[in-house]
Amino acid sequence: MRIARILSPVHALGPGERVCLWVQGCGRDCPGCVSPELRPAVGGETDETLLAEILRRTAQANRCHGLTISGGEPFDQPQALLALLSQVRDQFDDILVYTGFRLEEIRGGSCGPAGRDCLAYIDVLIDGPYLRERNRPDCVLRGSDNQTIHYLAPALRPRYAAYLRQGRVLECFSHDGAVILTGIQDRRDEL
Ligand code: SF4
Numbered sequence: 001m002r003i004a005r006i007l008s009p010v011h012a013l014g015p016g017e018r019v020c021l022w023v024q025g026c027g028r029d030c031p032g033c034v035s036p037e038l039r040p041a042v043g044g045e046t047d048e049t050l051l052a053e054i055l056r057r058t059a060q061a062n063r064c065h066g067l068t069i070s071g072g073e074p075f076d077q078p079q080a081l082l083a084l085l086s087q088v089r090d091q092f093d094d095i096l097v098y099t100g101f102r103l104e105e106i107r108g109g110s111c112g113p114a115g116r117d118c119l120a121y122i123d124v125l126i127d128g129p130y131l132r133e134r135n136r137p138d139c140v141l142r143g144s145d146n147q148t149i150h151y152l153a154p155a156l157r158p159r160y161a162a163y164l165r166q167g168r169v170l171e172c173f174s175h176d177g178a179v180i181l182t183g184i185q186d187r188r189d190e191l
Pocket of ligand 1 (some may be wrong): 028029030033034036038039040097100129130
């Protein structure tokens, strides 16, 4: 899997302490892309078994029970995503994945059989393309209000409802000599 970075413990992209993985590569072209540096599908190749072990150890070290996968576009690498999810499923009690695809597209086979199979390992899917003009500050966990939070594991809905009530959260991390801001930012000033 091509990956860009792993940060932990993250609180800005889902409830509780989380490990967050950003994949590298995205074939979309959202105007006002929030992560242009993650679009080129180059570099960051990491074996999924090794990556699963890194996530496992990172979670143990930081007492994280949640995993968030963002990007980039995770479903542009469906085979790798499936290989990873199947190996980390038992490690995390809450796996959240962001995608620019719609859930119906994934179910319909737009990301191939592997993409469809990934859904069995995901608890919460936030889907849909990012639309800069619909980035509203009350839109917690979502980049724009056209995106939908799908509770594939319905038991997690109350936990997320409590999290969503607190509003958007931003966190800063130092990573590879740079400051990384995580969470959903208000970008209406870019319109
Ligand atoms: S899906 Fe995300 S990374 Fe890809 S172009 Fe859109 S905003 Fe950028």
